[in-house]
Amino acid sequence: MHIEVITTGDEVLTGFIVDSNAAWLCQRLLAQGLQVQRRQTVGDELAQLIAILQERSQFADVIIVNGGLGPTSDDKTTEAAALAAGVGLELDTAWLAQLEARYASRGRPMPSSNRKQAMLPAGATKLDNPIGTACGFALQIGRARCFFTPGVPNEFFRMVDEQILPRLATGEQSHRTEVRRYFTFGVSESALSDQLDNLSWPPHIVLGYRSAMPLIEIKLISQQADKTDFAQAEQQLLPILAPYLVGQGDWQMAMDLQQRLGTRALVLHEDASQGLLLRQLAPALPQMTAHFGPLPANAVGLLETLQQYDGLHLAVGRASEAGIPLALWDGQQGMAQTLNIGLQDQQLHTTVISFAALHMLQRHLQALPAICDYQTLKRSELRQSKLLG
Structure with missing residues (x-):
């Protein structure tokens, strides 16, 4: 139609x-x-x-x-x-x-x-x-x-x-259109295009891209494909997206975290993110609390700040020339890193870094290493720590 x-x-x-x-x-x-x-x-x-x-x-x-x-x-x-x-x-x-x-x-x-x-x-x-x-x-x-x-x-x-x-x-x-959506983070649209555009896709399958910072959305679109066509397309698509894939379908990060956290409490600590995490998560996570104020500008200091608390804590520290530190502490062990995307637009820079903090939390709740490698963000500092005794 x-x-x-x-x-x-x-x-x-x-x-x-x-x-x-x-x-x-x-x-x-x-x-x-x-x-x-x-x-x-x-x-x-x-x-x-x-x-x-x-x-x-x-x-x-x-x-x-x-x-x-x-x-x-x-x-x-x-x-x-x-x-x-x-x-x-x-x-x-x-x-x-x-x-x-x-x-x-x-x-x-x-x-x-x-x-x-x-x-x-x-x-x-x-x-x-x-x-x-x-x-x-x-x-x-x-x-x-x-x-x-x-x-x-x-x-x-x-x-x-x-x-x-x-x-x-x-x-x-x-003649009805079916669209399957895949959301990636930490990789550029051009880098994905280099890997995907030269592949042979099943008949009636069209590959689409949409850049919506901080995400790159990949779409498989068809008006005539059947389940076999989509299965074949996904078989070659998903291994390429896997290192950067954060969600599929009607996915939203806030709802994803809500489902993974359940009734578990989350505490936010925000400095450079200026309340962005709270604004994004509050509708989906009413049990969440947040603290604002000066925080360390390095990964080591930020993680040490969180180690004094029990429970699950996510922090975005103070910005410096090295970048912005992010830390996650679950009461027993913690991970911290300092990232920089090199954007001149400070608001966009903060949006991307804040999403990286949420990605750390998502991966932790998936029982995956909270820190992973990105193509589009530079890491200048990495720190891991466990509660002694």
């Missing part, structure tokens, strides 16, 4: 509004096995709206159009849809009555401009909007089933989930 997304509006085209609706929609569709093939943005000019609908309806099976259903003069999507389909506009008396009743319930008359929102292209199927004044509609244009939606995010999200996805669920299962 060839799906395209068109976002309308001068404010989106000029960047005054970030097009978060389209990003959400593409992710929401992919979760249902439906991959968007193309995204475009067009302004409020009627001729351009008509042109893009007529052009893309020659190629797409489904087009989801977002925005331009309001009551004002710059909202031209409905008119453009009718002209692109070669039909006129008709008054939907049921929707008009619903609008009038909604305003009456608020104790005021409906502005005359809202009548425009009850004018729909002839032959269109209305898509209900229980929380806004702009109903959506579905209309066949060319070869494409076109769905027109309001730009208000909460109205749009609800219409997609309740009105559009159920209609798309009847599509051919053989």
